[in-house]
Amino acid sequence: IVNELKKLPTVMYNSNGKPIIFDDRKRKETIFEHIANKKHHLYVRDIAIIPKILRDKSSLHNDKKSHKFKNYYGKRSGKNKKPYLKIICKVEKNKPEIIITIYTVRKKD
Numbered sequence: 001i002v003n004e005l006k007k008l009p010t011v012m013y014n015s016n017g018k019p020i021i022f023d024d025r026k027r028k029e030t031i032f033e034h035i036a037n038k039k040h041h042l043y044v045r046d047i048a049i050i051p052k053i054l055r056d057k058s059s060l061h062n063d064k065k066s067h068k069f070k071n072y073y074g075k076r077s078g079k080n081k082k083p084y085l086k087i088i089c090k091v092e093k094n095k096p097e098i099i100i101t102i103y104t105v106r107k108k109d
Contacts, residue, residue: 001036004047011096012050014072015057019096020089031099040103045077046085050102053087063088064109070097073108082106 005022012020022031036042053059053074063069072087082104089097 001042001044001047002032004044005032005035008047008050012054014054014097015060020054021096021098023090023098023100035102040101041082042085042102042104043078046104049074049077049085050087053085061109068092069100071109073105076104080104084108 010021014020024031027034053072056072056074059072059074061071061073063071068091070089070091072089074085074087076083076085084105084107085102086105087102088100090100091097
C-alpha cells in the first residue's frame with residue numbers, strides 16, 4: 001500500500017482546481033505509513049480511486065465538528081463491510097489542502 005501511495009501524483013486537485021497534497025509533518029511515521037496502517041482497512045485497489053474521489057464535486061462534505069477540515073467520501077469497489085473511503089483534508093487560506101488521513105467507513109456522515 002505504501003508503494004502505491006508513493007505512485008500517486010504529489011499534487012492532486014479537487015473539483016474547484018485547488019491543489020491537494022500529502023502531509024509530511026506532525027508524526028513519528030510518514031503519512032504513507034500512517035495511511036497504510038492495518039486499522040485503516042485499505043486495499044491496493046482503494047489507492048487508485050483517491051484522485052477520482054478528490055475531483056468529484058459530489059464527494060465533498062464539510063466537517064461537522066470543525067470548519068478547518070473537509071471530508072471527501074467515495075464508493076469503494078467490491079463488496080465490503082465498509083463501502084466508503086473517507087479522505088480528511090485540512091483547509092488553510094491561500095494554501096493547498098493537506099491530506100491528513102484516509103480510512104474506510106460504513107456510511108457518509
